[in-house]
Amino acid sequence: MEEKSQYFINFINNYVALSEEDKEIILSKVSIRKYLKGQYVVQQGDVCRNSGFIISGCSRTFYVDDNGEEHIVMFSIENWWASEIGSFVSQKPSDYNVQCIEDTELIQLSFEDQEDLFKAVPKLERFFRLILEQAFVASQKRIVSTFSLSAKDQYIQFTKLYPEIEKRIPQYMVASYLGITKEFLSKIKNTNL
Template sequence: MKEQIRKYFSRYVEFSNSEIDDIYSKLTFKTIQKKDYILKEGQVCKNNYFIINGLVRSFYIDNKGNEKITQFALENWWITNMESFINQTPSLSSIQALEKTQILIFNKEDIENLYVSIPKLERLFRIITENMLIAIQRRNDIYLQMKSKDRYDNLISYFPDFTQRVPQYMIASYLEITPEYLSELRKTN
């Protein structure tokens, strides 16, 4: 796992072996079983989570009682509830494992302390956050303006094996279409 973290970090910023050791010493490993929650709505998010392997989703329940999936995260992705994590307020969404998932947990207090002792880490997370914001903006500005078929085609072109790992009704929720319409789209591809 340490090597996986080193490779991931080096995509953005180079760290020395001792810096990686210091960072890694603050990470906690945990296995989450399928359907278990990493974070439940109403809890304060105290951690940032790195997916070693597995798959999770972030979702909320709308005022009609429907699940609205806002994000999926797979191997080598970070996930957290950013607002709750930064402001230490109750989360408005939940994070749940969709399959047995192994994560590394990075506690907020440890991250803040490491930012002081290893300033490059703050740069790393700034770059990661910028990439996340770009993805959110792309989804909001472009993705949601696409026709449903184009959204589906875009999803499967970027993440071809992803659609085999996620139940179709969840993909439909993420794409903001009905499961029935998704079924029709899949038949035409």
């Protein structure tokens, strides 16, 4: 566990400088959990009790509409978070599912422990603010590209921004993320990009 937890500490240190005491306090609150491919980190309607930092693996965040159709809003890989942040922060039922696409290992932190850490290690609030700002900016850019780019251009942008993800997930999931059918994605890929 120590090596994997150190990986998380190193990630935090990219944003804020932690003292040895800070590191010990953080490590006393985190746990490591393994999920199998297909397992849910959180399901729509359940409360997200833990935030999860991916050490290895890949997950998708999606919701199922009233017609039973899945709509993927996000993928997460190593050094990203696999949680439903709205539910985690509010401690109210989730609008989304977070499901592992591969066997996935997470560093997890419960809501209560995170709140305790904010008091014990105040610079963690800055760390999480910086992470959330980055996520918000990425979300805003995605919204703009959804409204302003063709499906083909969205696909090209996706492959440039996330080449690692595109190689690891089934094409029907890429299509869902782009809001198109897998058949249309196939046509896009068969044209000269």
